[in-house]
Structures are given as structure tokens and as C-alpha cells.
Amino acid sequence: AQSVSQHNHHVILSEAASLELGCNYSYGGTVNLFWYVQYPGQHLQLLLKYFSGDPLVKGIKGFEAEFIKSKFSFNLRKPSVQWSDTAEYFCALLGSARQLTFGSGTQLTVLP
Amino acid sequence: NAGVMQNPRHLVRRRGQEARLRCSPMKGHSHVYWYRQLPEEGLKFMVYLQKENIIDESGMPKERFSAEFPKEGPSILRIQQVVRGDSAAYFCASSPGDREAFFGQGTRLTVV
Numbered sequence: 001a002q003s004v005s006q007h008n009h010h011v012i013l014s015e016a017a018s019l020e021l022g023c024n025y026s027y028g029g030t031v032n033l034f035w036y037v038q039y040p041g042q043h044l045q046l047l048l049k050y051f052s053g054d055p056l057v058k059g060i061k062g063f064e065a066e067f068i069k070s071k072f073s074f075n076l077r078k079p080s081v082q083w084s085d086t087a088e089y090f091c092a093l094l095g096s097a098r099q100l101t102f103g104s105g106t107q108l109t110v111l112p
Numbered sequence: 113n114a115g116v117m118q119n120p121r122h123l124v125r126r127r128g129q130e131a132r133l134r135c136s137p138m139k140g141h142s143h144v145y146w147y148r149q150l151p152e153e154g155l156k157f158m159v160y161l162q163k164e165n166i167i168d169e170s171g172m173p174k175e176r177f178s179a180e181f182p183k184e185g186p187s188i189l190r191i192q193q194v195v196r197g198d199s200a201a202y203f204c205a206s207s208p209g210d211r212e213a214f215f216g217q218g219t220r221l222t223v224v
Contacts, residue, residue, distance in 0.1 A: 094212075
């Protein structure tokens with residue numbers, strides 16, 4: 001079985017603060033990892049993805065994530081958040097059985 | 113290449129009626145996922161289908177809910193005898209199987 005854990009349910013930051021959202025997964029095989037973002041009232045959109053190669057992946061809007069295999073982690077980071085980053089962020093795992101599993105999500109609120 | 117199309121966007125049903133939610137995957141995508149999102153809650157996996165096959169329905173309630181993805185036509189999520197607790201946003205995602213999934217805009221079901 002595969003699972004994804006996002007331990008931070010709600011994060012509140014001021015503009016220009018740095019962001020790190022945790023994501024840990026459980027799966028014994030080769031993984032593909034993703035971060036999706038859901039802005040208020042909208043559908044999920046892909047922020048970034050990791051398939052292989054450089055474990056530090058860069059996505060849209062200044063986001064990046066680092067795959068650390070030994071820690072089973074794929075944390076999302078951004079050096080300086082903006083008010084417009086207020087959204088819900090979902091980490092997801094695609095295992096070899098091709099099932100896509102999501103974490104429970106982290107609500108990010110950025111205060112102006 | 114059109115994105116994942118879900119219809120209707122909004123659906124209102126009275127208790128006891130049937131709800132049929134449609135999802136047309138992106139061209140070339142043979143994998144479809146359905147998720148339910150309740151207010152203030154995360155994304156809950158319901159069912160994973162490939163063409164003409166249900167691969168994993170472990171997230172789907174045993175009664176009243178069914179899903180299909182026929183050889184031709186959209187994937188259908190069917191909810192019989194709806195109850196107030198079925199009110200939620202239902203999202204469909206499609207993928208080619210070995211890449212990221214793309215989401216539709218969702219169907220917001222309201223049971224009155």
C-alpha cells in the first residue's frame with residue numbers, strides 16, 4: 001500500500017516569509033512525486049513534479065521541492081511567499097501500480 | 113488539446129434522486145481518478161479506473177455509488193438515492209498512466 005502524509009494542516013505566514021511544507025510518503029518501489037495547488041474556488045493545478053534525475057525540482061511561481069529518498073520526503077519550499085500564494089497545497093505520489101495517492105492537504109494563508 | 117472536462121459544473125438534486133457526474137479525460141489519457149472534496153476537508157480518493165476496468169474502488173462507499181469508464185464516452189460517477197451528506201465537490205483527473213494527472217474543474221453537487 002502507498003500513502004502520503006502532510007503533517008501541517010494549516011500554515012499562516014506573513015508576506016516575504018519563507019515557506020516549507022512537509023510531505024512524507026510510504027512506498028517501497030520507484031516513486032513519482034508531485035505537488036498540486038488549489039486556489040480558492042478552483043481546481044487542482046500542477047506546481048511541480050519529480051520523476052528522476054536531479055532531486056531538486058523547480059516548478060512554477062518560484063516553488064521548488066527536494067526529493068530526499070532516505071527520508072521518504074518531498075518537501076515544498078519557496079523563499080518568499082506572496083499574498084497570492086494563499087491556497088491549499090497537496091502532495092501526491094504515483095506508484096508503479098499507477099495509482100495516484102494524495103496527502104490530506106495543507107492550507108496556506110499568507111497575510112498581507 | 114482540451115483539458116479534462118467535467119459536467120455539469122453545478123448539480124442540484126433532491127434527496128432520493130440520482131446524480132450522474134461526467135468526466136471526459138484529456139485526449140490520449142486512459143486512466144481516470146475520481147476524488148471527493150468536502151468543505152474544510154482534503155481530497156478523498158474514491159475510485160481509479162482504466163478503460164472498461166475498475167482498478168481500485170477502495171475509496172468509494174459500498175452502497176449507492178458506482179463508477180464506469182466505458183470504451184467509448186466519458187467516465188461516469190453515479191450516486192443513487194442521494195442524501196445531504198453527498199453534497200461536495202467531485203473532481204476527476206486523467207493521466208496517460210505514467211505521468212502526472214490533470215484535473216477537471218469539478219462538479220459541485222448540492223443535495224437539498
